[in-house]
Amino acid sequence: MEFISSFISQYGYLAIFLILSLGIIGLPIPDEILMTFVGFLCHEGHLNFLLSIILSFLGASTGMVFSYAIGNKLGTPLIIKYGKWFGLNNRRFTKVERWFHRFGPWTIIIGYFVPGIRHVTSYMSGITQMKFSTFLAFACFGAMVWVIIFISIGYFLGVTF
Numbered sequence: 001m002e003f004i005s006s007f008i009s010q011y012g013y014l015a016i017f018l019i020l021s022l023g024i025i026g027l028p029i030p031d032e033i034l035m036t037f038v039g040f041l042c043h044e045g046h047l048n049f050l051l052s053i054i055l056s057f058l059g060a061s062t063g064m065v066f067s068y069a070i071g072n073k074l075g076t077p078l079i080i081k082y083g084k085w086f087g088l089n090n091r092r093f094t095k096v097e098r099w100f101h102r103f104g105p106w107t108i109i110i111g112y113f114v115p116g117i118r119h120v121t122s123y124m125s126g127i128t129q130m131k132f133s134t135f136l137a138f139a140c141f142g143a144m145v146w147v148i149i150f151i152s153i154g155y156f157l158g159v160t161f
Contacts, residue, residue, distance in 0.1 A: 024063025039154020071126025
């Protein structure tokens with residue numbers, strides 16, 4: 001977390017955008033802690049609240065779109081070839097695919113609030129060939145709600161510290 005803190009101190013809003021994009025794609029970055037910290041920095045006057053929300057939203061959305069594209073282009077061949085190593089045989093994959101066709105858009109929104117799931121939802125959206133406009137609408141809505149909540153938590157908790 002110290003690296004992330006100094007990276008944000010040095011590069012500001014660009015750092016927030018990049019870290020969230022990479023975190024959503026799947027790098028082990030504590031996204032919720034990052035955004036709460038950003039909210040605290042807003043409270044302390046080091047960052048602008050609205051700009052932080054906008055850049056965090058853009059970072060999260062960019063990460064989701066890249067993940068969707070990767071899932072769309074590479075996902076199915078990788079699952080067919082390596083899925084058995086993770087217990088994902090054809091029967092299980094078909095079951096997951098059917099479930100995702102039924103509940104996928106709502107899973108994208110709810111998935112933002114469950115670490116690990118948020119990363120999988122974008123890839124699965126691409127793998128299952130979810131219509132991109134549907135994916136984008138739900139991913140952007142979820143990203144905006146998620147970002148506002150966690151940055152606000154950091155901002156308002158900053159009052160107590």
